[in-house]
Amino acid sequence: MENQNVQIIIIGAAIIDVLVHPAGPDVFTAGSSPADEIRLSMGGDALNEATVLAELGKKVRLETILGADRAGDFIRSHCREKGIDLAEECVREEISTGVNVVLVDRTGARHFLTNPKSTLRALTVSDVHMPFPDSAEIVCFASIFVSPKIGPGELEQIFSAAKRQGKIVCADMTKRKRNETVADLACALRYVDYLFPNDEEAMLLTGKSGVEEAARELKKAGVGTVVVKCGSRGCYMLDERGGIWIPAVSGVKCIDTTGAGDSFAAGFLCALLEGKTLEECAAFANECGAKAVAVVGAAEWV
Numbered sequence: 001m002e003n004q005n006v007q008i009i010i011i012g013a014a015i016i017d018v019l020v021h022p023a024g025p026d027v028f029t030a031g032s033s034p035a036d037e038i039r040l041s042m043g044g045d046a047l048n049e050a051t052v053l054a055e056l057g058k059k060v061r062l063e064t065i066l067g068a069d070r071a072g073d074f075i076r077s078h079c080r081e082k083g084i085d086l087a088e089e090c091v092r093e094e095i096s097t098g099v100n101v102v103l104v105d106r107t108g109a110r111h112f113l114t115n116p117k118s119t120l121r122a123l124t125v126s127d128v129h130m131p132f133p134d135s136a137e138i139v140c141f142a143s144i145f146v147s148p149k150i151g152p153g154e155l156e157q158i159f160s161a162a163k164r165q166g167k168i169v170c171a172d173m174t175k176r177k178r179n180e181t182v183a184d185l186a187c188a189l190r191y192v193d194y195l196f197p198n199d200e201e202a203m204l205l206t207g208k209s210g211v212e213e214a215a216r217e218l219k220k221a222g223v224g225t226v227v228v229k230c231g232s233r234g235c236y237m238l239d240e241r242g243g244i245w246i247p248a249v250s251g252v253k254c255i256d257t258t259g260a261g262d263s264f265a266a267g268f269l270c271a272l273l274e275g276k277t278l279e280e281c282a283a284f285a286n287e288c289g290a291k292a293v294a295v296v297g298a299a300e301w302v
Contacts (some may be wrong), residue, residue, distance in 0.1 A: 005131050006061040007273055012046030012142030014064040015098030015121050016071045023103035042078055043100055046142035048262035055302040056083040056270045061085035063128045065119050072248055095119055123147040125154040130152035130161050144173035152188050156244040159191035172265045175201050182206050182221045190222030196265045198229040211236050212243055229264050237282050246282040249290035263292035
């Protein structure tokens with residue numbers, strides 16, 4: 001695993017998605033329901049981001065855990081194929097690899113069936129290999145609130161360790177699970193250089209009713225640059241210079257929103273590694289997110 005050429009560390013879940021499109025309420029009343037597409041795909045926030053970054057030519061290490069089962073073998077094979085660095089000791093005998101069933105309706109909205117007893121929710125801070133490789137420029141925690149065993153204190157431990165090594169610290173998130181607030185996360189957010197919530201996540205966490213207000217609250221908590229993903233509206237970016245809206249790509253037909261936020265984050269990180277301006281990073285992130293929603297699956301577009 002000790003690839004000292006890695007450019008970016010991605011921390012979080014790696015699972016399998018079984019995608020069904022389109023799926024509607026009739027699936028529960030009919031003995032058999034037809035679907036245009038049923039696909040086995042890589043999934044999980046961290047694996048999605050790592051896959052997109054690897055396909056875009058970046059050298060990635062994935063910090064995750066997998067079960068000693070066929071689903072885990074499938075993910076490990078995928079990582080070998082894509083050149084994603086993965087620890088051999090990430091395999092756990094006592095737990096099964098997460099498998100999600102993702103029902104995608106005709107609007108592109110997703111409805112998940114998940115197994116909370118799988119690896120999806122089992123990552124701990126001890127599973128994250130620290131110190132990080134000297135070669136890595138960025139450490140990204142792929143989704144705050146996905147791993148219940150990694151709370152604010154554990155996030156602070158990871159982020160502060162990365163900052164002591166001079167890394168750029170980034171984080172994505174999902175919706176809060178236990179009514180957490182910005183104050184609850186402040187100890188960790190003060191180390192974050194770039195945060196990528198979507199509009200709903202940002203407003204829930206901050207208790208604000210608007211994207212710009214929510215971004216300001218996150219900035220007050222210590223985040224360097226807040227980038228709020230707003231779907232068809234593009235994204236809102238707030239840093240020390242002020243806030244700016246970066247418009248979405250026009251003319252996009254939304255087929256499946258699975259992994260769109262992960263592709264957005266990966267696009268931003270890719271452009272950041274290449275030394276692009278923040279406006280260019282956000283525009284490329286919007287482009288990656290737009291490509292993701294146009295196909296079924298989280299990272300198939302790339």
